Amino acid sequence: MLDFANLLGKLHGNIFPSDIMTIGAALSMVGIGLLIVIYLTISKRWHWLFREWLTSVDHKKIGIMYIIVAIVMLIRGGADALLLRTQQATSVGSSHGIVSANTFQQIFSAHGTIMIFFAAMGLMFGLINLVLPLLIGARDVAFPFLNLTGFWLFAAGMILVNLSLGVGEFSAAGWLAYPPLSELRYSPGVGVDYWIWSLQIAGIGSLFSGINFLSTIVKMRARGMNLMKMPMFVWSVLGSMLLVLFAFPILTATLSLLFLDRTLGMHFFTASGGGNAMMYVNLIWAWGHPEVYILILPAFGVFSEVVATFSKKRLFGYTTMVWAIAAITILSFSVWLHHFFTMGAGADVNGFFGIMTMVIAIPTGVKLFNWLATMFRGRISLKLPMYWFLGFVALFTVGGVAGVVMAVPPADFQLHNSLFLVAHFHTMIVGGVLFGYFAGINYWFPKFTGFKLNERIGRYAFWCWVIGFLLAFVPLYILGLMGATRRIDHYSASLGWQPLFIVAGIGAGIIGLGVVLTLAQIVYSIWKRKDNLDYSGDPWDGRTLEWSIPSPAPFYNFAVVPEVDSIDAYWEQKKSASAKTRQAKVVYEDIVMPKNAPESVIIGMFAIGLGFGFVWHIWALVVVCFIGIIVTVIIRTTSEDPHEYVLKASVIEKIEKDALLRSKAHA
Amino acid sequence: MKRKHLVAIILILVIAFLVIAGIYLAGSNIQVLDPKGPIALKERNLIYVALALSLIVVLPVYGLTIAFVIRYREGNKKAKYSPNLHGNWAAETIWWLIPSTIIAVLAVIAWNSSHSLDPYKPIASVNKPINIQVIAEDWKWLFIYPKENIASVNYFQFPVNVPLNFNITADAPMNSFWIPQLGGQIYAMPGMDTQLHLMATSKGSYYGSSANISGTGFAGMNFTAQASSLSSYNEWIKTVKNTGIKLNPSSYYNLARPSSYNPISYYSSVSNGLFLSVINKYMTPIQNNNSNNSSGNNNNNNNMNMNGMSM
Numbered sequence: 016m017l018d019f020a021n022l023l024g025k026l027h028g029n030i031f032p033s034d035i036m037t038i039g040a041a042l043s044m045v046g047i048g049l050l051i052v053i054y055l056t057i058s059k060r061w062h063w064l065f066r067e068w069l070t071s072v073d074h075k076k077i078g079i080m081y082i083i084v085a086i087v088m089l090i091r092g093g094a095d096a097l098l099l100r101t102q103q104a105t106s107v108g109s110s111h112g113i114v115s116a117n118t119f120q121q122i123f124s125a126h127g128t129i130m131i132f133f134a135a136m137g138l139m140f141g142l143i144n145l146v147l148p149l150l151i152g153a154r155d156v157a158f159p160f161l162n163l164t165g166f167w168l169f170a171a172g173m174i175l176v177n178l179s180l181g182v183g184e185f186s187a188a189g190w191l192a193y194p195p196l197s198e199l200r201y202s203p204g205v206g207v208d209y210w211i212w213s214l215q216i217a218g219i220g221s222l223f224s225g226i227n228f229l230s231t232i233v234k235m236r237a238r239g240m241n242l243m244k245m246p247m248f249v250w251s252v253l254g255s256m257l258l259v260l261f262a263f264p265i266l267t268a269t270l271s272l273l274f275l276d277r278t279l280g281m282h283f284f285t286a287s288g289g290g291n292a293m294m295y296v297n298l299i300w301a302w303g304h305p306e307v308y309i310l311i312l313p314a315f316g317v318f319s320e321v322v323a324t325f326s327k328k329r330l331f332g333y334t335t336m337v338w339a340i341a342a343i344t345i346l347s348f349s350v351w352l353h354h355f356f357t358m359g360a361g362a363d364v365n366g367f368f369g370i371m372t373m374v375i376a377i378p379t380g381v382k383l384f385n386w387l388a389t390m391f392r393g394r395i396s397l398k399l400p401m402y403w404f405l406g407f408v409a410l411f412t413v414g415g416v417a418g419v420v421m422a423v424p425p426a427d428f429q430l431h432n433s434l435f436l437v438a439h440f441h442t443m444i445v446g447g448v449l450f451g452y453f454a455g456i457n458y459w460f461p462k463f464t465g466f467k468l469n470e471r472i473g474r475y476a477f478w479c480w481v482i483g484f485l486l487a488f489v490p491l492y493i494l495g496l497m498g499a500t501r502r503i504d505h506y507s508a509s510l511g512w513q514p515l516f517i518v519a520g521i522g523a524g525i526i527g528l529g530v531v532l533t534l535a536q537i538v539y540s541i542w543k544r545k546d547n548l549d550y551s552g553d554p555w556d557g558r559t560l561e562w563s564i565p566s567p568a569p570f571y572n573f574a575v576v577p578e579v580d581s582i583d584a585y586w587e588q589k590k591s592a593s594a595k596t597r598q599a600k601v602v603y604e605d606i607v608m609p610k611n612a613p614e615s616v617i618i619g620m621f622a623i624g625l626g627f628g629f630v631w632h633i634w635a636l637v638v639v640c641f642i643g644i645i646v647t648v649i650i651r652t653t654s655e656d657p658h659e660y661v662l663k664a665s666v667i668e669k670i671e672k673d674a675l676l677r678s679k680a681h682a
Numbered sequence: 683m684k685r686k687h688l689v690a691i692i693l694i695l696v697i698a699f700l701v702i703a704g705i706y707l708a709g710s711n712i713q714v715l716d717p718k719g720p721i722a723l724k725e726r727n728l729i730y731v732a733l734a735l736s737l738i739v740v741l742p743v744y745g746l747t748i749a750f751v752i753r754y755r756e757g758n759k760k761a762k763y764s765p766n767l768h769g770n771w772a773a774e775t776i777w778w779l780i781p782s783t784i785i786a787v788l789a790v791i792a793w794n795s796s797h798s799l800d801p802y803k804p805i806a807s808v809n810k811p812i813n814i815q816v817i818a819e820d821w822k823w824l825f826i827y828p829k830e831n832i833a834s835v836n837y838f839q840f841p842v843n844v845p846l847n848f849n850i851t852a853d854a855p856m857n858s859f860w861i862p863q864l865g866g867q868i869y870a871m872p873g874m875d876t877q878l879h880l881m882a883t884s885k886g887s888y889y890g891s892s893a894n895i896s897g898t899g900f901a902g903m904n905f906t907a908q909a910s911s912l913s914s915y916n917e918w919i920k921t922v923k924n925t926g927i928k929l930n931p932s933s934y935y936n937l938a939r940p941s942s943y944n945p946i947s948y949y950s951s952v953s954n955g956l957f958l959s960v961i962n963k964y965m966t967p968i969q970n971n972n973s974n975n976s977s978g979n980n981n982n983n984n985n986m987n988m989n990g991m992s993m
Binding site for chain 1: 706707710712713714715722724725728729733735737739740743744747750754755756761762763765766768769770773774777778781782789792796797799802860863865866867868869872873874876892895896898899900901902904963964965966
């Protein structure tokens, strides 16, 4: 007979949090979740949600789902950040702040994990999903089912991370969980296991997305669009996805080894038993450093599109931009050791990796100069995407200088693991990555909704972000120089750090206001959408193919697959005289479209069960979920159903004519 | 104009804020920029040099960005508009070369300084160096003076202008040993012996900490590095020799148990080979498969019999 207690693995006894902050956070998340469920039930929206969104393989809808999840995670991670700032501003001398040391450590581990994997990565895959096929004139991505499955694995990882808030605990070992601290001996709880499995599952989802987008770029470009005619955003995604393809398997392997250590008593990274923690540090950064460039390259791509469009000028130095992206892509695999110059590697090794790190600044500098040259002799219209670009230039260069300084190994000995480092990478990730994605969202929003985002609230949000950022992170640069290390939950009053921590806390609050205003901007724009409607499909006088189709983009994207013979294909088309006449003699044809894929949702649900089972050692659940995933995949792949349907030319013609009429009526 | 008033108010507030911040910072101890030894001094200068070289690129970028946004704004119809200007080989070559040149200079500096400031490199001095063995514990620092045969927790003293040779390990997760005013950090790792060479040129109490998270109590892993005159140092050695208990396997076992915010404490003598035995504890796979608590003590006893100290 089965022993019930054994069946449930470690899931017994006191598994719920006792810390008041954690309980509050968990309860509020449960509350919000319940409200959404009640709303969906009352308004009878479940079927609609499932059919139109959750199982949809339309890349635009997947993109929107990614962005919604990412924004929710940005709020969760932001709330974590406010708690961290409050703790560090108050926990000085005899006061020990608002949370315990262990809770504090869980919060910053969750903050880093969530912001990188679920906020930044979510925004990135969201944007790529939204616009990449449109930019290359494709009707779909290469592997729609794989794409949706990637999203659901991402969502499963996200759910696991947040589950740890209410059931058990989260890792307290930092966002990269260095062993031996993350080994069973020093972290016996389930926290690190939650970390491993949420990243493992989300990471495999990212790999799926990487394969999908890489194939899409390589195989599905419009006729005539050879590599050197691709929009720069597509180039940047190509570089980024190549990195995903090479880097994420390293993450998967590293997490697997740590899992084997923790669960099966192996000794890859343990302090004793022949293990070597330094191997983990190398492996995790061999993924971790490319990861930074995975995030920043698409942001660079967004800026390339934005600067050209809003300067009404072709992007300057297309070829050098491509080479710069290529150089960054390759070099990003040769710098990982700069994350641990202080591990005693020796002067030759440190010197080599220091120089490689500096070299990567060269193509980045070239990109900046090219953007400036694009603005040179342009007609710059200062719309929101340009605001975000200028904010990026202001902050990213500061972060870049800090980065170059830290690339000198002996200088890094003094700055490593200090708040200077924390300020540096936040400047890069917020000022670079996040501002880039915000620019992209403001830029492409009308293409998917048919109306623009409100400019005024957007500007308020922008200023809150920039000013809040400076107030929050300039003090951290200084604190780092004052000897303040990262991740401390308490410090002595005599060090004189508190005033700067308080200023940083105020700055974080202003950034929080920026997040609220960003949300307000979206909500207000939806509410007052009639004021910002765009019938033309081309609100910014755009240059690339996505602006050639109606807004919101029809679900089949292009009624007629475009032909391309230049960079900025749509801009050239608009300029040529034949553009108007060409539209008249359009011949529509049937399009084969992919069907919804409920299997992806099922795989995602099984993945949650699989991760949860591994975390709590509920082996029966692990086996059931694993078999469930395999069976779902087998059923899907062996089914007679081609998972496709034919969209009739007459239907397309009607949709296109309606859009044309609408646009003419408002012209 | 209301807008002008608003701008003026904001400007005044910003200036007031900067002035207050400046006064505050002038009175603060910005440790990394206020070195008290040759290593920290050279490392600070490196920070300044790298900063200055980077600014050669950054300042023009700032200037040009502002200038272009103003000059080529949509409303300014006087400015030249060249929508088809999309490349210029000369210009592009120049801005590949400018950052490349700066990085080339910085690369030479990085390579040379990596060697000259290698933490493993002893400091040349007329004075004979002092060897100090450092063990990161959960969550405090143990300093062993093998020659003087004393040990202390969260505090150590040394004479100025005498090079310090540190051998560093951990009997805990990974930590990082950092005294900002004397020089950069290095990791303290179980089963490893990392090295660091520092020296103080002026007397004072210097703040030290662990820069790498090692568990719940790590925020309390602070220590004081006290640079004093030679006579004061000798006196301190004598004081330690006369106070405190002996650091033998059993008192070490008590010390190594997790505790945080530990007060300063002294050990009047140290069992021979303790440092090496702490390293070896993690290098013996089979013994460590036993439960750690019961066997750790025995391991120490076993290893302590080998007089393997060569430092």
